Amino acid sequence: MKLDAKIPAGPLAEKWTKYRSTVRLVSPANKRKIDIIVVGTGLAGASAAASLAELGYKVKAFCFQDSPRRAHSIAAQGGINAAKNYQNDGDSTYRLFYDTIKGGDYRAREANVHRLAEVSGSIIDQCVAQGVPFAREYGGLLDNRSFGGTQVSRTFYARGQTGQQLLLGAYSALSRQIEKGQVAMFSRHEMVEVVMEDGKARGIIARDLVSGKLERHSGHAVVIASGGYGNVFYLSTNAMGSNVTAAWKAHRQGALFGNPCFTQIHPTCLPQSGEYQSKLTLMSESLRNDGRVWVPKTQEDAAAIREGRKKAADIAEDARDYYLERKYPAFGNLVPRDVASRAAKEACDEGRGVAPTGLAVFLDFRDAINRLGKDVISARYGNLFEMYEKITGDDPYETPMKIYPAVHYTMGGLWVDYNLMTTVPGLYAIGEANFSDHGANRLGASALMQGLADGYFVLPYTIGDYLADEIRTGTIPTSGAAFEKAEAEVKERQTRLMNIKGKQSVESFHRRLGKIMWEYCGMARNEEGLTKARQMIRELRDEFWSDVRIPGTADEFNPELDKAGRVADFLELGELMVIDALVRNESCGGHFRTESQTEEGEAKRDDENFAFVSAWEFNGLDKDPILHKENLEFEAVKLTQRSYK
Amino acid sequence: MGKESISLTLKVWRQKNSADKGKFETYKLNEVSTHASFLEMIDVLNEQLIVEGKDPVAFDHDCREGICGMCSMYINGRAHGPQSATTTCQLHMRHFHDGETITIEPWRAKPFPVIKDLTVDRSAFDKIMAAGGYVSVNTGNAPDGNAIPIAKEDADEAFNAAACIGCGACVAACKNASAMLFVSAKVSQYALLPQGQPERKERVLKMVAQMDELGFGNCTNTGACEAECPKGISITNIARLNREFLTASITPGN
Numbered sequence: 001m002k003l004d005a006k007i008p009a010g011p012l013a014e015k016w017t018k019y020r021s022t023v024r025l026v027s028p029a030n031k032r033k034i035d036i037i038v039v040g041t042g043l044a045g046a047s048a049a050a051s052l053a054e055l056g057y058k059v060k061a062f063c064f065q066d067s068p069r070r071a072h073s074i075a076a077q078g079g080i081n082a083a084k085n086y087q088n089d090g091d092s093t094y095r096l097f098y099d100t101i102k103g104g105d106y107r108a109r110e111a112n113v114h115r116l117a118e119v120s121g122s123i124i125d126q127c128v129a130q131g132v133p134f135a136r137e138y139g140g141l142l143d144n145r146s147f148g149g150t151q152v153s154r155t156f157y158a159r160g161q162t163g164q165q166l167l168l169g170a171y172s173a174l175s176r177q178i179e180k181g182q183v184a185m186f187s188r189h190e191m192v193e194v195v196m197e198d199g200k201a202r203g204i205i206a207r208d209l210v211s212g213k214l215e216r217h218s219g220h221a222v223v224i225a226s227g228g229y230g231n232v233f234y235l236s237t238n239a240m241g242s243n244v245t246a247a248w249k250a251h252r253q254g255a256l257f258g259n260p261c262f263t264q265i266h267p268t269c270l271p272q273s274g275e276y277q278s279k280l281t282l283m284s285e286s287l288r289n290d291g292r293v294w295v296p297k298t299q300e301d302a303a304a305i306r307e308g309r310k311k312a313a314d315i316a317e318d319a320r321d322y323y324l325e326r327k328y329p330a331f332g333n334l335v336p337r338d339v340a341s342r343a344a345k346e347a348c349d350e351g352r353g354v355a356p357t358g359l360a361v362f363l364d365f366r367d368a369i370n371r372l373g374k375d376v377i378s379a380r381y382g383n384l385f386e387m388y389e390k391i392t393g394d395d396p397y398e399t400p401m402k403i404y405p406a407v408h409y410t411m412g413g414l415w416v417d418y419n420l421m422t423t424v425p426g427l428y429a430i431g432e433a434n435f436s437d438h439g440a441n442r443l444g445a446s447a448l449m450q451g452l453a454d455g456y457f458v459l460p461y462t463i464g465d466y467l468a469d470e471i472r473t474g475t476i477p478t479s480g481a482a483f484e485k486a487e488a489e490v491k492e493r494q495t496r497l498m499n500i501k502g503k504q505s506v507e508s509f510h511r512r513l514g515k516i517m518w519e520y521c522g523m524a525r526n527e528e529g530l531t532k533a534r535q536m537i538r539e540l541r542d543e544f545w546s547d548v549r550i551p552g553t554a555d556e557f558n559p560e561l562d563k564a565g566r567v568a569d570f571l572e573l574g575e576l577m578v579i580d581a582l583v584r585n586e587s588c589g590g591h592f593r594t595e596s597q598t599e600e601g602e603a604k605r606d607d608e609n610f611a612f613v614s615a616w617e618f619n620g621l622d623k624d625p626i627l628h629k630e631n632l633e634f635e636a637v638k639l640t641q642r643s644y645k
Numbered sequence: 646m647g648k649e650s651i652s653l654t655l656k657v658w659r660q661k662n663s664a665d666k667g668k669f670e671t672y673k674l675n676e677v678s679t680h681a682s683f684l685e686m687i688d689v690l691n692e693q694l695i696v697e698g699k700d701p702v703a704f705d706h707d708c709r710e711g712i713c714g715m716c717s718m719y720i721n722g723r724a725h726g727p728q729s730a731t732t733t734c735q736l737h738m739r740h741f742h743d744g745e746t747i748t749i750e751p752w753r754a755k756p757f758p759v760i761k762d763l764t765v766d767r768s769a770f771d772k773i774m775a776a777g778g779y780v781s782v783n784t785g786n787a788p789d790g791n792a793i794p795i796a797k798e799d800a801d802e803a804f805n806a807a808a809c810i811g812c813g814a815c816v817a818a819c820k821n822a823s824a825m826l827f828v829s830a831k832v833s834q835y836a837l838l839p840q841g842q843p844e845r846k847e848r849v850l851k852m853v854a855q856m857d858e859l860g861f862g863n864c865t866n867t868g869a870c871e872a873e874c875p876k877g878i879s880i881t882n883i884a885r886l887n888r889e890f891l892t893a894s895i896t897p898g899n
Contacts, residue, residue, distance in 0.1 A: 051784040066705060067771050069811055070713045086791060122787070129787035131780045131840045133804040140794025158804060164712055165807060172779035179775040187768065210760055239707040273680040276689050279709045387711075390731065393680075393739055456784045505695045507688070551700050557662070557761045559703055560695070 031056035037219035041068030044431025045225030047455025050173035053182035076163025104439020201427035218476035234514020255422035258415035258435030266408035267340035341405035430454035440589025502547030714810030724814035754822035776855035815870035821862030829886035846893035
C-alpha cells in the first residue's frame with residue numbers, strides 16, 4: 001500500500017482556495033441519488049450530516065445515545081479558536097496555522113492545518129447565524145479570551161459551556177434536515193461493522209440497541225465521526241459511552257490508523273477517590289492563571305497530609321515546593337498541558353502526593369484570594385469552585401484544590417488524506433476520529449474548531465471528488481453477499497461473546513486494561529514498560545474472551561453487551577497504541593519516551609528520524625501490524641525545540 | 646466530617662421492557678463510599694448483581710459531568726434527587742445517611758415510555774426540536790459574526806435559556822407531564838436574538854402544536870419544573886412562551 005495524502009500543488013496559502021474551486025462536483029439532480037452514512041452526531045458528525053443534507057444528499061445519521069444532542073462534544077468547556085483578529089492583536093490565518101503546528105510539536109500535516117485556520121472564521125459566522133449565544137461585550141460584539149500556547153485572544157466562548165452551545169447549534173441544523181426528510185436519524189444505534197464491496201465502503205451493519213436487532217444500511221459513502229478513544233484508559237474525561245468501535249471496525253476493514261499513541265493528558269482534573277471511580281472530571285485549565293501548584297517539600301509532610309494528620313494550611317511557606325515555578329520560571333504555572341502533567345506525576349512518584357491514593361497535587365488559590373479578594377476570584381472561577389465542592393465536598397476558597405492529570409483527548413485516529421478520506425475508498429473520518437490536525441499535542445479550544453471545520457466546511461466539498469464517480473451507481477441493495485457476510489460475522493461475534501458465560505464483569509476487564517495503559521502507556525513511556533504492557537494486554541484479551549460474563553441475551557436492550565463489544569475493541573486498540581509508542585523512540589508533544597530526554601529531563605524530539613506520521617495497517621491479531629510512514633514536509637515553518645524555561 | 650462509608654437499602658423500579666408491568670425490588674448495599682457519585686453507587690450494585698448472575702439495573706447515563714442530559718432518575722420522589730440544581734450524575738453519596746432507604750424510579754410520563762428499568766424513551770423531545778427548534782440557515786450563508794451587534798444582556802438571557810440540557814426532569818416533576826419549560830427555553834433563546842426573528846411566530850406555533858400532539862400536558866403553574874431543573878431554567882420562560890404563542894396566534898405574518 002502506498003500512502004498518498006493528495007495534498008494539492010501550489011503555495012500553502014493558495015492550496016485550499018484553488019482546490020475548492022477545481023474539485024469535482026455532483027450536480028443537484030445527482031445528489032438526490034446518493035446516500036451518505038454518518039456515524040456519530042457530535043460537532044463533526046452533526047455538522048456534516050446537516051450540511052450534506054442541505055446540499056441535497058440523502059443522509060442517514062447514527063448515534064448510540066438516546067438523542068444526537070448528547071454526543072460528548074457537549075461537555076467541552078473552554079471555547080473555540082478562530083483567526084478573526086477581532087481584538088486587533090495581530091492574529092491572522094498564518095498565526096493560527098503556526099501556533100497549531102508548533103503546539104502539535106511539528107507532527108501534523110501543514111496543508112490540512114492551514115486549511116483549518118482558513119475556515120476557522122466562517123465557523124464563528126455560521127454559529128452566530130444559527131443563534132448560538134456566544135459571550136459578548138457591552139457594545140454587543142463578540143468577546144474573546146486567550147488560551148494556552150498562544151499570544152493572542154482568539155477564543156470565542158459561551159460561558160463555560162461552549163461545547164454545549166455549539167453542539168446544540170449543529171443539532172438544531174440537523175433537526176431541521178430531519179424534519180425535511182433529508183436526514184434519517186437512528187438514535188440508540190451502534191455501528192458494529194463497515195460493509196465492503198469491490199474494495200469500497202458500501203454501508204454498515206448497525207445494532208438497534210433497544211431491540212438488539214442487527215440492521216443493514218447501504219450508502220455511497222460512510223463517514224466515521226465517532227470521536228476519540230481516550231476511554232481505552234478506562235478513567236478519562238470522556239463520557240462513559242465514548243468508544244473506538246466504529247473507528248476500529250474501519251481499521252480492521254483496511255483503514256490505516258494514524259499515530260495511535262498520541263494521547264493528551266490534561267493536568268487539571270479531579271483525582272481519583274476510590275476503586276468505584278467511573279470517570280474523571282476536568283477542571284478548566286484557566287484555573288492555572290491564578291492557582292499555584294505545589295506539594296510539600298518532604299515525604300513526611302506529604303504522608304501526614306495523606307493520613308489526615310496535617311492539613312495544607314499546616315505546611316509552612318518554606319516547606320512547600322511550588323515545583324512548576326521552580327522548574328520553569330519563565331512560564332511558571334502556565335506551562336503547556338503535557339509539561340504540567342509530567343511534573344505532577346514526578347512529584348507524586350517521589351512520594352509527595354497529597355491525596356490518600358498518593359496521586360494528587362495542590363492547586364492553591366490562597367495567594368490570589370489575598371491579592372485580589374474573594375469576589376474577584378469568585379467572579380472568575382465561581383462556577384468551577386462550585387463544581388469542585390459538589391464533587392469533593394471541599395471548599396476551594398478555604399482549602400486548596402487537589403488535582404491530578406487525566407486522559408482527555410486523543411490526537412491519533414484514522415489516517416486520512418487531504419479529502420478526509422481513509423485508505424478505504426468511500427470511507428471518511430472527521431473530527432477527533434481522524435488523526436489529522438493536532439500532531440502530537442492539541443492546543444486548547446482547537447478540538448471544537450476542527451470538528452466543525454471538518455463537518456461544515458471541508459467534507460461537504462471534498463466528498464464530491466469521490467461521489468462524482470458514484471452518480472450512476474443507483475441505490476445499493478442490502479441483500480447482496482457482502483451485507484450477508486458482514487451481518488453473519490457480527491452475529492457470530494455476538495454469539496461468541498454471549499456464550500462465554502464466565503465469571504468476571506465487562507467493567508472489571510475494562511478497569512484492568514485502563515490500569516495497564518495508564519501505567520505503561522500514559523504520561524511517561526519506555527521500552528521495557530511498553531514491551532511488558534503488550535504482553536499483559538494480550539493475556540488480558542485472552543482472559544476476556546474466556547471469562548467475561550454478559551447477562552441477558554443479544555435480542556434485547558442489553559447495555560452490558562454493548563459495553564462488552566466496545567471493551568473487546570479497546571483490548572485490540574490498546575495493543576496497537578503500545579506498539580506505536582514503542583516504535584516512536586522520541587519524545588514529542590503528549591508522547592514522552594524516558595529514553596529521549598535532555599539532561600534537564602525535558603522532552604527531546606528527534607526530527608531526523610521521526611518527522612513522520614505512523615499509519616498502521618491491520619494484519620490480524622496474531623501478527624504484527626504493518627507500519628507505513630507519511631513523511632512530513634515542512635515548507636512554511638522552521639522546526640524548533642520547545643522551551644518553557 | 647461524616648462517615649466514610651454507609652450502608653443502604655435500595656428500592657429500585659424493575660421493568661423488563663415497555664410491555665412489562667414492572668415492580669420494585671429491594672437490594673442491600675454495604676460499604677458505599679460517601680465520596681462516590683450516585684451513579685457510581687448504582688455501578689457497584691450492578692457489579693454485585695452481575696457477579697451473582699442476576700440482571701443489572703438498566704439506566705441512562707453518559708458524560709457524568711452534568712451536561713449531556715442523559716441521566717434521569719427519580720430519587721426519593723424527586724427528579725435527580727434531593728440536591729437542587731444538580732443532575733443525578735453530580736449527586737454524591739455524602740448527602741445520604743447510614744441505614745437510609747432510597748427509592749429509585751424512572752421518569753414517569755406518558756410521552757416518555759419506559760424502555761427498561763430506569764431507562765425511558767425521550768425521543769419526543771427530538772420531535773419537538775425538529776418541529777421548529779432552529780434558525781433556517783444553510784451552511785455558508787452567514788454574514789460576519791460581528792455584523793449584527795447583540796446587547797450583552799440579551800445574549801446573556803438567551804444563554805440562560807439555551808443552557809437547558811434536555812434531560813426531561815421538568816416533565817417528570819410535573820403532574821401534568823408538561824414540556825412547557827423545555828419548549829419555552831428554546832423558544833425564548835431564539836425570541837431574544839435577532840437571528841430568531843424571521844421565523845419567530847411560525848416557530849412557536851409549530852413547536853407548541855408538536856408538543857400537544859405528543860401528549861404532553863399543559864402548565865400547572867405550580868413551578869415544580871423550575872424547582873427540579875438541574876440547570877435552573879427559569880419559569881419566566883414559560884410566561885414568555887405564552888406571550889409568544891398568543892401574539893403569534895392573533896397577529897398575521899411573521
